[in-house]
Amino acid sequence: MNDAIVVERLVKRFGPLTAVDDLSFAVPRGTIFGLLGRNGAGKTTTLECCIGLGKPTSGSVRVLDLDPTRPRELAQLRPRIGVQLQATSLPEKANVREVLELYAAYYAIAPRAAEMAARVGLDDKLDRQIAQMSGGEQQRLALALALQHDPEVLFLDEPTAGMDAFGRRILWAEVERLRDAGKTIVLTTHYIEEAERLCDRICMIQRGAIVADGTPADLVARYGGDASVTIAADGFTPGADLQHLGTWTKTGEKWKLATRGEPGLALAAVVTGANAAGAKITSLDMHRPALEDAFIAITGETIEETG
Amino acid sequence: MLRMFLVQTKMNFVWYFRRDGEMMFWTLAMPVFFLVLFSFAFSTGPNSGSSSFLVPGIIGAQVLSSGFWGVGVMLATFREKHLLRRVYLTPMPPAVFFASLVVYRVALLVAQATILVTVGALVFHVHIIGNPLEIVAILLLGTATFVSLGTIIGALARTTESANNIASILTVPLAFLSDAYVPIDRFPHAVSSALRLLPSTQFIDTFRDVSVYGQSLAHYGAWIALLVLWTIAGTAISARTFRWI
Numbered sequence: 001m002n003d004a005i006v007v008e009r010l011v012k013r014f015g016p017l018t019a020v021d022d023l024s025f026a027v028p029r030g031t032i033f034g035l036l037g038r039n040g041a042g043k044t045t046t047l048e049c050c051i052g053l054g055k056p057t058s059g060s061v062r063v064l065d066l067d068p069t070r071p072r073e074l075a076q077l078r079p080r081i082g083v084q085l086q087a088t089s090l091p092e093k094a095n096v097r098e099v100l101e102l103y104a105a106y107y108a109i110a111p112r113a114a115e116m117a118a119r120v121g122l123d124d125k126l127d128r129q130i131a132q133m134s135g136g137e138q139q140r141l142a143l144a145l146a147l148q149h150d151p152e153v154l155f156l157d158e159p160t161a162g163m164d165a166f167g168r169r170i171l172w173a174e175v176e177r178l179r180d181a182g183k184t185i186v187l188t189t190h191y192i193e194e195a196e197r198l199c200d201r202i203c204m205i206q207r208g209a210i211v212a213d214g215t216p217a218d219l220v221a222r223y224g225g226d227a228s229v230t231i232a233a234d235g236f237t238p239g240a241d242l243q244h245l246g247t248w249t250k251t252g253e254k255w256k257l258a259t260r261g262e263p264g265l266a267l268a269a270v271v272t273g274a275n276a277a278g279a280k281i282t283s284l285d286m287h288r289p290a291l292e293d294a295f296i297a298i299t300g301e302t303i304e305e306t307g
Numbered sequence: 308m309l310r311m312f313l314v315q316t317k318m319n320f321v322w323y324f325r326r327d328g329e330m331m332f333w334t335l336a337m338p339v340f341f342l343v344l345f346s347f348a349f350s351t352g353p354n355s356g357s358s359s360f361l362v363p364g365i366i367g368a369q370v371l372s373s374g375f376w377g378v379g380v381m382l383a384t385f386r387e388k389h390l391l392r393r394v395y396l397t398p399m400p401p402a403v404f405f406a407s408l409v410v411y412r413v414a415l416l417v418a419q420a421t422i423l424v425t426v427g428a429l430v431f432h433v434h435i436i437g438n439p440l441e442i443v444a445i446l447l448l449g450t451a452t453f454v455s456l457g458t459i460i461g462a463l464a465r466t467t468e469s470a471n472n473i474a475s476i477l478t479v480p481l482a483f484l485s486d487a488y489v490p491i492d493r494f495p496h497a498v499s500s501a502l503r504l505l506p507s508t509q510f511i512d513t514f515r516d517v518s519v520y521g522q523s524l525a526h527y528g529a530w531i532a533l534l535v536l537w538t539i540a541g542t543a544i545s546a547r548t549f550r551w552i
Contacts, residue, residue, distance in 0.1 A: 093322040105314035
């Protein structure tokens with residue numbers, strides 16, 4: 001009961017294609033859970049099975065202790081969840097205010113059009129028609145529609161795809177606000193920065209299966225590899241006093257230190273050592289492992305940065 | 308529930324009617340255009356004989372296309388644009404969404420019929436002499452029949468384009484073969500007898516006889532029963548095959 005969502009051994013096939021292959025995870029209430037993977041990894045299909053848009057080939061899904069594949073339980077679930085789909089299409093002739101009013105009627109709540117528009121930065125566009133809005137603006141309206149009835153669980157499918165920096169900031173701030181309000185959020189993304197910043201826990205998905213999961217810090221510590229300091233300096237060779245920091249290798253003119261310690265401290269020690277030896281530093285670089293390093297190490301793939 | 312229905316219906320009018328001037332114009336002008344065109348094409352001038360045949364015939368054909376295009380193709384379009392999928396995620400019952408679409412189409416039909424009857428009376432001296440309640444009853448039954456059959460198009464067509472094609476293939480020939488624009492008595496007896504098996508012929512003939520010829524609906528029991536059967540069959544097939552996603 002402490003888990004808002006429990007997915008067990010989920011398999012979803014479309015003809016010969018296996019989109020989701022034996023996937024299991026649980027999302028504790030009040031946490032933000034990220035499904036991270038490339039396009040086509042099976043993130044959206046998994047999410048669709050949680051909200052009643054797809055029927056699992058096998059395995060089970062429970063959301064708020066309800067089974068979305070059973071029509072009666074799905075009916076109970078609908079008012080308690082909010083969904084932002086990747087490609088939400090709204091009537092072209094409708095304006096922002098009308099869509100929010102209509103969805104308020106769908107959920108039998110008092111319309112809060114002005115308030116919701118303000119929350120997603122559309123307060124000056126209440127009378128703007130859908131057809132005249134950018135893709136990013138439509139995505140922000142889709143978020144407002146997912147939030148208006150104050151659901152317990154939110155499903156956000158690639159919420160910032162196609163958004164500009166402004167839209168992304170608004171969405172991130174809203175997700176952080178919802179986390180503080182104790183909501184449970186499942187989001188899919190192929191933006192590593194987004195997953196790292198927002199998620200309490202991340203599942204990395206490749207070809208429909210989980211290849212790693214944990215907190216962002218956890219994944220980086222386990223799979224991100226060593227931190228490094230790279231230095232090029234005339235007349236510099238790492239002496240005995242710098243050997244305890246880690247492993248040194250030389251490529252061309254550059255010395256690279258791989259360290260498991262805090263790279264900032266290692267950097268300071270290396271610079272002090274070089275200065276003490278009277279070496280003139282020509283280039284200096286520090287790399288702290290990030291989620292992207294973990295992702296590449298785990299999947300053997302880089303993630304594409306296009307939406 | 309009532310508020311859902313009222314808000315959705317209001318929005319249908321605002322979005323599809325008030326904000327789409329071109330569509331509104333053609334929807335209302337087309338029946339009048341047909342009346343004028345066919346009145347002159349099929350006779351030597353405005354005479355009440357052919358015009359009183361045409362006014363109910365054109366209204367009947369509009370009922371057909373309301374069901375096939377206004378509901379069937381519209382639903383396929385909504386599905387293809389992922390609009391149905393979004394609505395499916397909300398607590399609104401499908402019946403409410405469907406009902407408000409039908410109410411919107413019926414209101415359009417009433418507007419079309421009013422204009423057509425007015426022009427028919429003023430220009431072509433066509434007079435509606437039937438019992439108003441019976442006229443409304445047969446119109447509602449016909450609408451139910453063709454909405455239920457049209458929904459099958461919306462259920463089975465995978466894309467807007469195929470729904471469009473199916474609706475065209477059905478609507479245009481049916482209008483000419485169902486006593487709407489041309490009397491089917493002109494065909495050989497065997498052909499016209501066969502054409503009377505079509506629900507569209509049964510509906511249009513009954514509607515015409517009741518409205519402009521002042522017949523009593525009570526004389527058309529068999530056809531009414533058949534139309535009811537078509538409606539039940541159409542509704543059953545639609546309900547079984549309709550997909551939101």
